[in-house]
Amino acid sequence: MYEKLLKLINKIPENDKIIFLGDYIDRGPDSKLVLDLLFKIKKRAIFLKGNHEDMMIDYIEQRGKYAEGVWFRNGASTTLKSFNNNIGEKYIKFIKSLKLYHIEQVNEQKYLFVHGGIRYGINLTNQNEKDLLWIRDEFYMKKKRYENYIIIHGHTPTFYITGEYEIYFHKNENNEIISIDIDTGCVYGGKLSALGIDKNNNYKIISV
Known part of the structure; x- marks a missing residue:
């Protein structure tokens, strides 16, 4: 696109x-x-x-x-x-x-960038390549942080989860963000989106 x-x-x-x-x-x-x-x-x-x-x-x-x-x-x-x-x-x-993945730290917060997601219970260096590229349901079913990272990923159009083509902030029971899905379904009639993170861990969404 x-x-x-x-x-x-x-x-x-x-x-x-x-x-x-x-x-x-x-x-x-x-x-x-x-x-x-x-x-x-x-x-x-x-x-x-x-x-x-x-x-x-x-x-x-x-x-x-x-x-x-x-x-x-x-x-x-x-x-x-x-x-x-x-x-x-x-x-x-x-x-x-x-x-396959990239890590950034902003102040005390660590971000893990990956295409698909991760499999919980497995150390990052031991993750299966197929999971990093393809995982979906097993990743979303979890409601907890993965090793203190916020995971930013694509692969799964947000419409699949919420019924809307909007960036999805996945939170745990304490209302803390555990992952962010930025695939807003561009090739399916949705938008192409970027998530900005500033030095204070504030987020800005840009979509076209």
């Missing part, structure tokens, strides 16, 4: 670090343009892997992690079309370099 991404980035202050949560390809019409835009802003950004990038690399390198046809059932045709069926080596190299 190149046009929306460009519009969203232009609303973010130039000196702000941007942490992307994955899914740069598939479903939307302009996967190549999106990746080209990411290359242009890489000095101010951190890029994480999404499940769609993982499916693409699995298909291209024939790793056999996913069943035959899985990537194509999840939008591969639109991605290949945007590249005229020829995904260049620099794009493959970039996608293979993507991190």
